[in-house]
Amino acid sequence: MMPESDSPREECGIVGVYGVDAPSHLIYQGLFSLQHRGQEAAGIVVADGTNVSSSKGQGLVNEVFSQKSLCNLNGHFGIGHVRYSTTGSKRIQNVQPLVVECVDGIWALAHNGNLVNAAEIRSMYQEAGAIFQTSTDSEVLMHLLADPMFRSRPGRVARALAELDGAFAFVIMTKNCLIAARDRRGFKPLVMGKIGAGYVFASETCGLVQMGAEYVRDVEPGEMITVDETGMRSTTFAEPAETLAQCVFEMVYFARPDSRIFGKNVHEVRLEYGKLLSQEHPVEADIVVAVPDSGNSAALGYAHGSGIPFDFGFIRNHYVGRTFIMPEMSDRQKGVDMKLAVLPEVVKGKRVVMVDDSIVRGTTSAKRVMRLKEAGATEVHVRISCPPTAHACFYGIDFPTREELIAGTKTVEEIREFLGADTLGYLSVKGLLSPFGNPDDFCTACFTGEYPTDVSSMKGKKALESGVHELELDV
Ligand code: SF4
Known part of the structure; x- marks a missing residue:
């Protein structure tokens, strides 16, 4: 995935397993394959029907867990989470799965997404005297579950989930059951698989493959799947939205190319984006190079579509830590320098098409254009496989x-000038949605500004942006 300061930050990855041997080891494998969705913290909670045990910490999956810590988590089911956070929210309390003890026992949950009405719900409970342990939006679901209004009535989890608005894929567990749920607009991917008689859930199908599970189907928008000793049950906690809002950016950037989400293989969609880009923004050039890794598939598609040969203009050092773990811009920029090297032998004297998945601030893309030119490229044509x-x-x-997003304040021509590129072309919104038979069922808000939910109360409030961000607390 694109690793620099000039890229959007990942969200989170979740895993849930039921009825399997050594669930902690299986969850570990699933989280390992979802590492691209969050690199700052990871956690696993396991239960055996009586006891619940957990292990979590900050760092990559293979740094957080050891053979010993995994062996200490005993049971036959559990959930796991990998997380990205901003600098300000690196609190151990925020590391998921969240685990709380309610009047009726232990609950644990792991969340991918952001609840747009979390602040409202949080404030309601705080006004009534509730104490929150974390600064994440995910915790509001715990309070809803513990609320006597919901606790004392049938369909408690479904009723609590129905109170939430925004984007969510949840795996939730008590000491004897596992629940997987996806919001009614289907923003976030969540898939279900099987291993023997056991059930497995993961943010992406690459997680299922890593765990040795067979893909069964997606968890549907508005659906809640419960697995316990009596088997698997599907219920609807909310009617699916008439028009879904599946995150198209998963296809552009977040999901792993070998995953199949929203009914499509990610690599194939990115190849298609590259081909469409070559039709929308053709150029005479000698080679096509990708900004690795997330630009690879689209660059190949551009080469296929244009007939211009693909070559490796950049070589990535995979052993450098992901740059956004380092908080200061200067450190991140150093990380970028260490991470990508230009091959002068490939680009010298050539007219180069540089294909990337997106431009956020523009600073890193500008550096890359400069490096290609320093290495002897005679022209650099930047092609982006999504709209501005x-x-x-x-x-x-x-x-x-919006002020920091280069496309939030500059025209395409101004961005081209900023990058120092000879030409610049972005994929159109029409092109972005064209691989799908149901284009209306995708969220494109970061490109179009057309939000599928009411976000008027959130504009300008950084605090509400994500389940992994710090909420602003009055003191
Ligand atoms: S605004 Fe963009 S990144 Fe966010 S859910 Fe919509 S498409 Fe995805």
């Missing part, structure tokens, strides 16, 4: 503010 990213996301993706 000009608006904030309120559904769990950490884009900078």
Whole structure:
């Protein structure tokens, strides 16, 4: 995935398993394959019907867990989470799965997405005297579950989930059951698989493959699937929205190319984006190079579509830590320098098409154009496999503010000038949606500014942007 400061930050990845041997090891494998969705913290909670045990910490999956810590988590089901957070919210309390003890036992949950009405619900409970342990939006679901209004009535979890607005994929567990749920607009992907008689849930199908599970189907928007010793049951906690809002940015950038989400293989969609880009923005050039890794598939598609040969203009050092873990811009910029090297032998004397998945602030793309030219490229034509990213996301993706987004304040020509590129072309919104038979069922708000939910109360409030962000607390 695109690793620099000039990229949107990932969201989170979740896993749930039931009826399997060594669930902690299986969840570990699933989280490992979802590492691209969050690199700052990870956690696993496991239960055996009586006891619940957990292990979590900050860092990559293979740094947080050891063989010993996994072996200490005993049971036959559990959930896991990988998380990205902003600098300000690196609190251990925020690391998921969240685990609380209610009057009727232990509950744990892991969340991907952002609840747009979390502040409202939180404030309602705080006014009534509730104490929150974290600064995440996800915790409001715990309070809803513990609320006597919901606790004392049938369909408690479904009723609590129905109170939430925004983007969510949840895996929730008690000491004897596992629940997976997806919001009614289907913003976030969540898939279900099987291993023998056991059930497995993951944010992406690459997680299922890593765990050795067979894909069964997507968890449907508005659906809640419960698995316990009596088997698997599906219920609807909310009617699916007439028009869904599946996050198209998953296809552009977030999801792993080998995953199949929203009914499509991600690599194939990105190839298609590259081909469409070559039709929308053709150029005479000698080679097509990708900005690795997330630009790879689209660059290949551009090469296929244009007939211009693909070559490796950049080589990525995979052993450098992901730059956004480092908080200061200067450190991040150093990280970028260490991470991508230009191959002068490939680009010298050539007219180069540089294909990338997106431009956020523009600073990193400008550096790359400069490096290609320093290495002897005679022309650099930048092609981006999505439309200009000009608006904030309120559904769990950490884009900078509109003012910081280069497309939020500059025209395409001004951006081209800023990058120092000879030409610049973005994929159109029509092109972005064209691989899908149901184009209306996708969210494109960060490109179009047309939000699928009411976000008027959130504009300008960084605090509400994501389940992994710090809420602003009055003291
Ligand atoms: S605003 Fe963009 S990143 Fe956010 S959910 Fe919509 S498409 Fe995805």
